Amino acid sequence: MDIIQILLITIWVGICSIDDQATQWLRRPLLIGPLIGIILGDVTQGLIISGTLELMWMGLGNMAGYQTPDMIIGTAVGVVFGITTGKGAATGVAFAVPVALLVQQIFPFYMAFRQFYTPLARKLTKDGNFKGINKLIALAMVIQFFYRAIPTFLILYFGDGIINTLLDSVPENVMNGLSVASQLLPAVGLAILMQLLIKKGIWLFILLGFVLTAYLELPIMAVTIIGIIFGFIYDLASTTNAATTVVVAEEDDL
Numbered sequence: 001m002d003i004i005q006i007l008l009i010t011i012w013v014g015i016c017s018i019d020d021q022a023t024q025w026l027r028r029p030l031l032i033g034p035l036i037g038i039i040l041g042d043v044t045q046g047l048i049i050s051g052t053l054e055l056m057w058m059g060l061g062n063m064a065g066y067q068t069p070d071m072i073i074g075t076a077v078g079v080v081f082g083i084t085t086g087k088g089a090a091t092g093v094a095f096a097v098p099v100a101l102l103v104q105q106i107f108p109f110y111m112a113f114r115q116f117y118t119p120l121a122r123k124l125t126k127d128g129n130f131k132g133i134n135k136l137i138a139l140a141m142v143i144q145f146f147y148r149a150i151p152t153f154l155i156l157y158f159g160d161g162i163i164n165t166l167l168d169s170v171p172e173n174v175m176n177g178l179s180v181a182s183q184l185l186p187a188v189g190l191a192i193l194m195q196l197l198i199k200k201g202i203w204l205f206i207l208l209g210f211v212l213t214a215y216l217e218l219p220i221m222a223v224t225i226i227g228i229i230f231g232f233i234y235d236l237a238s239t240t241n242a243a244t245t246v247v248v249a250e251e252d253d254l
Contacts, residue, residue: 001040001084006156008039009076014149016072018141029053029075036079049082049092050075056093070107073148074100077155103151110147114140205230 012035019026026032029050037046053075057068078096085091117136124132194206205227212218212226 001080001156003157005039006153009036009080009156010149010153012036012039013072013076013152014145017148018144020072021140021144027072029057029071032072032075033079036076037083040080040083042083045083045088046079049079049089052089052093053078053096068104069097069100070103070148071100073103073152073155076152077159080156081159099155103148106151114143205234 012032016026016032031050033046033050033053034043035046037043037050040046053071057071074096077099078092081095082088082090082092117140121133121136124136208230209223209227212223213220218226
């Protein structure tokens with residue numbers, strides 16, 4: 001991996017970092033990894049590794065003061081070393097998880113640092129200084145960019161030799177275990193998500209999707225279209241039922 005590739009990946013991570021405090025469209029592994037795969041010349045592995053990480057972290061989300069493991073840097077490091085070492089998703093997961101957890105521990109210090117320009121923001125707002133506010137926002141975006149860009153660059157630039165040494169020292173049975181874990185973790189992540197989403201009666205649709213895929217062997221596009229149709233019918237029935245309930249209640253009042 002040459003310096004140009006490292007810089008391109010670093011810039012991409014910085015952009016995703018800015019988005020993390022904005023629209024949050026790019027912060028997911030499935031969107032971060034493929035572009036890194038393009039930069040490294042292996043889109044297929046980029047999709048496989050990032051897809052594995054997406055399924056693993058699918059049920060995670062920031063709530064109140066809780067900050068999830070840093071999926072942006074974790075995904076970048078996982079995809080890079082999964083591709084450059086030639087060992088795929090197992091190695092990608094093995095390095096993505098500890099790096100994501102490490103950056104998670106840095107986040108509170110970063111949040112504490114951001115409080116230093118909060119008084120300035122309040123003063124500018126109170127004075128109605130819109131030009132100053134725009135400059136402060138631009139400064140905050142630059143800081144947000146380098147918050148993840150700098151660690152990513154350091155890991156990728158100095159970590160290549162260290163990573164290869166560590167991989168060579170890991171026993172084969174441990175790597176085999178990591179390979180199995182990389183296949184199990186997506187199922188765990190999906191199970192966590194389903195636990196959050198499942199409601200009374202919804203499990204029938206999940207069972208239908210399993211039957212269509214496992215027994216009827218329908219392709220994913222066909223199952224998706226069937227799911228959209230059933231979702232539309234379910235929403236229509238729910239809306240009609242709610243409207244009927246309102247009408248009945250109004251008649252009872254009369």
